[in-house]
Amino acid sequence: MAYETLLVERRGPVGWLVFDRPDAGNAMDATMFRELEAAWRELDRDPAVRVIVNTGNGPAFQTGVDVVQLGRDKQALREQSRRTRDAELRLTAWHNQVWKPVIAAVNGVCAGGGLHFVADADIVLASSKASFVDPHVSLGQVSAYETIGLVRKSPMEPIVRMALTGAHERIDAARARQLGILSQVVEPPDELRDAAQELGEKVASNSPAAMRATKQALWGALELGLTDASRAGARALVSMWGHPDQEEGPRAFAEKREPVWQPLEPHERTTA
């Protein structure tokens, strides 16, 4: 499928979802909102894609809602307003219930709504010139979804500070790594995509079915208390018992060869 605002590509087992409005800081206009849902689903359905990398073209990673379009044509974003209100966003892999591993490769500034894609990724790496800023409250807007996700995943105080200082402060890549918001800073910046592909291929060499159950268990843990999360996690564990990958993994290890994993069966999406 061809996209206007995104590039969707495949490099070996790694699917790439690239924001492609570099002249607009990759801000999300109505077209991109629509295309994001289609692109996540396309990559999720393709059995050749084991892992998805999400990055941006140009100097910015993602800068949130396109305020230029919002100012010019409120109607265009009416559907997104409804989805925001009803908590039915479909921007990120998590919103779209993508259970393949998702790596965010932050190539530059990540502002406001761009933080959705960091909060909702499984693994985050960034170029050394990446930075994180949440200008919502400086524009009279509330910071909610993105920072709610982030405070579950990293120390809270720096996220609240980012939300309350708004446009007047930013977090750089090195500090983001120290805080565990991301796990790898790539220097020089132009090697980010190679590093993301390399990491993607490492991840892609693992059992797709085991990773799906793992991802469901870990994201599910953010929904519940510890004991309930552990109970749900136990069901995720058992869901793999009897799966061919559980024979293949140890056998391949003993035979000192690469395992041949079962392709993922398509999964049902639940509606919100």
Place this chain on the structure above:
Amino acid sequence: MTYPELECLKLERRGPIGWLINNRPDRLNAMSARMRDEFALAWTELDRDPEVKVIVHTGEGRAFQTGVDVAEIASDGVGMERYRRSVEEFDLHFTSWHQQVWKPVITAVNGLCAGGGFHWIADADVVIAASDAEFFDPHVSIGQVVSLEAIGLIRKMPVEAVMRMAFVGRHERLGAPRAYELGMISQIVDPPERLRDEAQALAEKIARNSPAAMRATKRALWGALEVGLTDACRAGAGELVSMWGHPDQEEGPRAFSEKRDPHWRDLTEP
């Protein structure tokens, strides 16, 4: 607004910033029964002052706060029993979170922070510290349980570091640099004498943002500690939508495009 004269706390306003200063330096700012009552009043006073956009909390002397006044507990013949009902019913009123203050709160740790002092680390939005600040939790070393403060902290930072402090008790201290690495605090001020100036500067930055949007943001983020991720996002959507149609949402982008500072609505205005 003039603030009441308090015995154990000082209340001041500097521009848009309200200051709450622990003022029992000779007792390392330990919390007496009197101070406990004054906290409840002080937070409410600063919260209802329309001139105050952001609150900074710090201490006089070499300590920020060192928990309950153990000397008073040991000598007044009542001890901790005085607090039994309020603790059993979790009916506490000495932090901004207890008092439902939705203005941004910065804790500026000026020195030692021990035991119950962690309440104001756990319950603040933003925490900064002087470079010589130190943190430790002596509860278990004097036969006391670590509970509320650490419950707050383990929601907000890596758990292991909090557990270690809880179990090592008075025999080890966490320095400001490690607290910064862990994301317990977001800024170290060196030299330490600059702490109040830096806190004022940070608070003024925050005070440039929309009070109504910050209130809704703060509710969304603290609310996120109460429920699962999906439910938190649903509740957060409610906070988001609560600002739609608010004048600040027009004023923010307009001021930005006109390259001027925005004029926000006061929280007290309808």
